[in-house]
Amino acid sequence: MSEVTIVQLTDTHIRPTGERVHGMVDTYANLTHVLQQLRASRQRIDALVLSGDLTDTGSPEAYRRLRGAVEPVAEELGATTVYVMGNHDERTAFATELLGADPAAVDPDTTHDQVVDVAGLRVIALDSTTPRRHDGRLEEQQLDWLAEQLREPAPRGTLLVLHHPPIPSPVAATEYLRLERPELLAEVLADSDVGLIICGHNHLTGAAALAGIPVWIGPALAYRIDTIAPSGRHRGLIGFGYSRIDLLGSTLVATAIEATPAETLYDRPEQDVLDQLAALAAEAG
Ligand SMILES: [Fe+2]
Numbered sequence: 522m523s524e525v526t527i528v529q530l531t532d533t534h535i536r537p538t539g540e541r542v543h544g545m546v547d548t549y550a551n552l553t554h555v556l557q558q559l560r561a562s563r564q565r566i567d568a569l570v571l572s573g574d575l576t577d578t579g580s581p582e583a584y585r586r587l588r589g590a591v592e593p594v595a596e597e598l599g600a601t602t603v604y605v606m607g608n609h610d611e612r613t614a615f616a617t618e619l620l621g622a623d624p625a626a627v628d629p630d631t632t633h634d635q636v637v638d639v640a641g642l643r644v645i646a647l648d649s650t651t652p653r654r655h656d657g658r659l660e661e662q663q664l665d666w667l668a669e670q671l672r673e674p675a676p677r678g679t680l681l682v683l684h685h686p687p688i689p690s691p692v693a694a695t696e697y698l699r700l701e702r703p704e705l706l707a708e709v710l711a712d713s714d715v716g717l718i719i720c721g722h723n724h725l726t727g728a729a730a731l732a733g734i735p736v737w738i739g740p741a742l743a744y745r746i747d748t749i750a751p752s753g754r755h756r757g758l759i760g761f762g763y764s765r766i767d768l769l770g771s772t773l774v775a776t777a778i779e780a781t782p783a784e785t786l787y788d789r790p791e792q793d794v795l796d797q798l799a800a801l802a803a804e805a806g
């Protein structure tokens with residue numbers, strides 16, 4: 522039984538009403554499909570973490586659409602919502618439309634870093650963006666702030682969230698837009714209570730490690746990159762997904778959820794399956 526369950530929605534790329542991403546993808550429909558799936562699951566979900574590229578072009582209307590879709594569902598689920606900046610986001614609209622900040626008080630050159638307690642699990646979100654750039658970086662003061670936060674361990678450990686994965690990519694365009702100098706982050710994380718790092722940005726599902734800590738790149742909600750495209754080609758494909766992050770015992774586990782509509786192969790009571798497995802195990806001795 523999961524002690525803490527977090528749903529990671531990344532790269533929602535919401536656009537104003539009537540607009541589609543790459544002229545084809547209705548990203549708002551993808552998002553509402555997934556939110557409906559979460560409601561229908563009736564599973565306990567403690568937090569929704571939106572790990573960047575929340576909108577496609579940073580338009581205030583797109584942030585309002587996102588918030589209007591996400592917040593009623595989060596409220597119904599009793600889930601905390603954590604919004605994280607991505608390179609397609611715009612800091613002023615992000616802060617005013619999602620966080621209710623006063624536009625006059627927003628400095629677009631200041632990063633949005635945050636720490637949120639989710640049932641004893643500490644969620645730290647870093648803003649890895651720089652205005653007008655698509656690659657990622659963490660400023661010295663952010664790393665100092667992170668080190669300060671991590672000085673004391675949290676009751677159930679820490680989940681770190683940042684949009685740009687701090688690991689290399691086999692996809693050339695993705696590698697070009699990587700996080701600069703991930704070794705600086707590795708230095709801060711060494712010997713900390715961070716159990717998992719979750720990211721988005723790459724529009725693919727992948728994993729590696731940084732300072733011995735697993736790094737999870739969650740599938741995007743907008744569309745996906747073809748990770749074995751013909752040599753010399755860069756291809757986007759229709760299809761989307763998201764992730765669940767569960768604290769099981771003392772282990773943070775990341776699991777991809779395919780959301781592209783698929784036909785049901787079977788749908789049985791869970792207890793029947795467990796009983797059948799137990800019978801097979803007993804038979805095998
Ligand atoms: Fe993205």
Ligand SMILES: [Fe+2]
Pocket residue numbers: 573574607608609684721722723
């Ligand atoms: Fe991105």
